[in-house]
């Protein structure tokens with residue numbers, strides 16, 4: 445759009461940035477969201493002025509004293525086509541532009557840093573994989589994509605950071621994600637934008653965006669001692685998951701090492717990709733996804749594990765890149781390399797037989 449009238453566009457963009465109606469643009473996505481928004485505002489104003497001018501103009505031109513007799517017009521194909529096709533074109537531009545932006549906002553880059561957020565009446569609880577926990581606060585480094593995986597422990601909430609131009613519903617029973625990359629150090633408001641009960645308006649927090657060095661120092665100073673995966677490992681043992689998921693080929697449950705991010709074949713002949721949502725569901729509704737070759741004997745853990753615990757378990761299973769019990773397959777160099785870069789080059793275990 446910007447090539448149509450660069451001067452006007454520049455003027456409007458500057459006006460928008462200076463206006464108190466618009467929060468600062470503090471993420472990489474913000475200028476893109478604002479450009480689309482500005483486009484919508486501009487075409488809306490053009491439409492308003494055009495329709496308003498025609499209404500007023502025609503009222504004057506065809507008022508009773510000037511044309512007492514109404515003349516019936518059968519219609520004009522050219523006119524109708526014009527006022528149909530031009531708006532259609534504009535709406536399609538807005539649609540395609542919006543869709544591209546949507547995919548950009550909701551598909552996190554693969555190198556994104558992971559943070560979990562649990563919404564509950566009435567607070568936001570953030571958990572970093574290193575084990576740092578925060579309430580109504582979120583510390584992040586600038587210049588690095590951050591993916592927030594969130595869920596609600598009770599009712600619908602909505603996690604919104606206006607300065608980053610992102611917002612996503614936190615839903616009970618389902619993981620949702622959103623990502624952003626902060627561009628400037630600073631403090632930015634977090635709001636809940638879904639009416640969620642009496643103290644909804646107090647469900648407010650702050651993002652603190654810091655330089656990478658300051659973030660590293662914060663992370664080192666605020667760790668609770670155990671990472672999420674370590675908490676998950678403890679939970680895995682205390683809930684007795686080990687009994688069936690020992691990693692032993694003769695075990696009653698499937699080996700969970702490398703299962704994350706792989707595509708597995710289910711008993712009913714379909715396949716599924718194991719992501720966070722799959723793992724959560726496999727633990728709470730085991731009979732829904734029975735992998736081929738296994739009996740549906742896993743008990744449900746519904747009501748026994750809270751969302752924080754689920755996140756710990758999911759993080760633990762995610763980090764099981766190598767076979768955790770069958771020691772002969774454990775390759776230490778592989779293990780340390782996957783642990784340092786966080787990605788799993790060998791995670792695609794492929795379709796299970």
Ligand code: HEC
Nearest residue numbers: 683685688696697698726730733734735738739740741742
């Ligand atoms: C009584 C044995 C048993 C126990 C205890 C058990 N599981 Fe399972 N688990 C299974 C079996 C069998 C399957 C495959 C069939 C099914 O889903 O019912 C399975 C499937 C899974 C899957 C899906 C894996 C895949 O490849 O699709 C996950 C994840 C899982 N279990 C995690 C857990 C966790 C976490 C716990 C502890 C909270 C646990 N299990 C406790 C037997 C068990």
Ligand SMILES: [Cu+2]
Nearest residue numbers: 601636640647
């Ligand atoms: Cu809320």
